[in-house]
Amino acid sequence: KAGVTQTPRYLIKTRGQQVTLSCSPISGHRSVSWYQQTPGQGLQFLFEYFSETQRNKGNFPGRFSGRQFSNSRSEMNVSTLELGDSALYLCASSQGNAVGGPDEQFFGPGTRLTVL
């Protein structure tokens, strides 16, 4: 099976612009989670989508949004970029419907966003 893919791998934007990142989960996985990693704050959960619905949300401002399509592919969008949004954005996929047990998350390689 192919792993989680993220595009683009690298991105440079300027303050005030917006950006859209894409994630293709492992085939058969219905849950996609997004995380932000910065040197100062470490790895932080942004949100999770399951069957095209946002199911969990972290503590990030409304400038960060996402969506999921019927084929489980997901996009996240950051509007009005700030310098502090420079980070590695990671996507993780899982089956998402585990009952009473663990649900392993498999991570993609990430998109490195630099805001100038």
Added chain:
Amino acid sequence: DAKTTQPPSMDCAEGRAANLPCNHSTISGNEYVYWYRQIHSQGPQYIIHGLKNNETNEMASLIITEDRKSSTLILPHATLRDTAVYYCIVRVTHSGNTPLVFGKGTRLSVIA
């Protein structure tokens, strides 16, 4: 906030066992212990998880104390490719999915 405490860094000689400790003294009965690692600039990689019994897979062993307040990840024969940041995560799992809450992890350096 992360519910685990890990040493910030450890060294291990190549070929020796690496024992990475984790304290999770406030763990609840329905919370699992997960371990992930992140090799520089890559996405985190799942290693192993457990509830109360010791677990072993092809990558590592997980030893959980009887009171479940701490655990140890064991890499039996560390290689240079095991150099990474290792994260111990406590996670409630039930029907559906719960986010992973990452702490600062332990930076393991395997030395030749």
